[in-house]
Amino acid sequence: MTDDLLARHRAVMPTWMSLLYDEPLEIVHAQDRRVTDSTGRTYLDFFAGVLTNAMGYDIAEVSDAVRKQLDTGVLHTSTLYLIRSQVELAEKIAKLSGIPDAKVFFTNSGSEANDTALMLATQHRRSNQVLAMRNSYHGRSFGTVAITGNRGWSASALSPVKVNYVHGGYRYRSPFRDLSDSAYIDACVADLVDVLEIATAGDVACLIAEPIQGVGGFSLPPDGLFKAMKEVLDSYGILFISDEVQTGWGRTGSHFWGIQAHDVVPDLMTFAKGLGNGLAVGGVVGRGDVVDVFNAQSFSTFGGNPVSMAGASSVLDYIRDHDLQANCLARGTQLLSGLRAAAASNEFVGDVRGKGLMIGVELVEPGTLTPSVRAAKQMLEETRRRGLLVGKGGLHNNVLRLGPPMTLTEAEAQEGLDILVDALAATKAALS
Known part of the structure; x- marks a missing residue:
């Protein structure tokens, strides 16, 4: 996103409309489970428009159905x-x-x-x-x-x-x-x-x-x-x-x-x-x-x-x-087990929870239950830097929200997991 577009956004949009990241991005293209921003950078999407792009992007069957209706006028x-x-x-x-x-x-x-x-x-x-x-x-x-x-x-x-x-x-x-x-x-x-x-x-x-x-x-x-x-x-x-x-x-x-x-x-x-x-x-x-x-x-x-x-x-x-319910179970199990293994050695992770492709990672100050807003903010930037988009939520805004498209492949799940584990280690190093 250019500074000009961000300035224009702030001039005409309400102040309470949230934007993610220190430098908000503009998504201009998408395919399967990946999106591309206005600078040409492509990301693996683990938030799917707040779980709305359930199939991912540019799905032929959906586009064809919409196009067929449009053709009727x-x-x-x-x-x-x-x-x-x-x-x-x-x-x-x-x-x-x-x-x-x-x-x-x-x-x-x-x-x-x-x-x-x-x-x-x-x-x-x-x-x-x-x-x-x-x-x-x-x-x-x-x-x-x-x-x-x-x-x-x-x-x-x-x-x-x-x-x-x-x-x-x-x-x-x-x-x-x-x-x-x-x-x-x-x-x-x-x-x-x-x-x-x-x-x-x-x-x-x-x-x-x-x-x-x-x-x-x-x-x-x-x-x-x-x-x-x-x-x-x-x-x-x-x-x-x-x-x-x-x-x-x-x-x-x-x-x-x-x-x-x-x-x-x-x-x-x-x-x-x-x-x-x-x-x-x-x-x-x-x-x-x-x-x-x-x-x-x-x-x-x-x-x-x-x-x-x-x-x-x-x-x-x-x-x-395409039995996407079964895919959600398989990919969710893959992500949850990998994240829980990584959490065992990272005291900033208080809880890893969820079902299927709805996964939350709650971040806390080490040795406490105190919500770590700074760790969540750092994780958002670290994952983006590595080419992964995730969400953030929770009562204290300290929970990473992972809700990838339901069509996520095993290889993409592993790619995202590797980025998350690396970003968690980088966050620990930066904030310790």
Whole structure:
């Protein structure tokens, strides 16, 4: 990126729009799992547009599907008209969801999907009380900022809903961190019951949770937590919403949806990001009686538009035809084992966690649990210098986020791992 473009960006864009790196880059070309910046430098991409470019770049099947729709001249009609590709994709997602009698509503983003799910749940329960997880993130809209359990991303204290936060999603800094898996689950469920009995009026609309917290640093609870929580929710008639914006489509490797690791079927699921592979698409899939709750008329101008639907349907077919869920499991295992081995000799690494191709590396000051923001910043620059792009997140902005395209090859995984291990050693040397 030239200084001129950066200056122009700062002149007309909000100050709160984040840019990575000391010298932000402009991506001008991409192919497979690599991107090229405006200086001609090429990088292996381990962040994939915040997990959105799930297939990688310039995938012929996706491009062909989009081009075929463009050739019809119909880029948009709105949902006031029948859209064949929208119905066909909804049928696929409803079946894949595992939710009985499921219905689907398409949006333009994950924020809008979560906002819609909140509106459905609160209307269905006739309550504005919502439960969310500590360290969570669900989007940038007014309603989703209101349920964000992460101060670094909570842009407003104003809220259209009354929110209470419960324990469970972020184990590394939890007061229950030293408990066994079963004891941890018991403690978090007891906290949920306590919050319901003490901090709410009882008629709570829903609990919304990410199976793996994305912006929160790819943190995750033991498998089974949300099944235990849903048993409590069901006893109160409270709905459960699984935010699958980052965990959907097989990325976690072990399951197609992140929540399936907990052996539970939610009432509503939200999705976005990887389904479009760069196209703007999101949505809600849920119980028909909940999705149908509105009495007023409504529609979506851009949600479910023919171009996005054509592209998204081809993405879903590509995931299935190439068994990318299995690839996520294999490549994730490769990366996790290599990173954990490197962490054993690097005291700046506090935790290596994740599933499939959702991996978090939490950096701390040596010998402590104190978040090391300086180490995360150094790692971002060291990896870029070596030709690798990674993300950063966590409550304290001290967690490296690795979410490569789901098509990552074994050789590319090893290349990225070698760079990460070398960058960790360089960071240790620079900061010790």
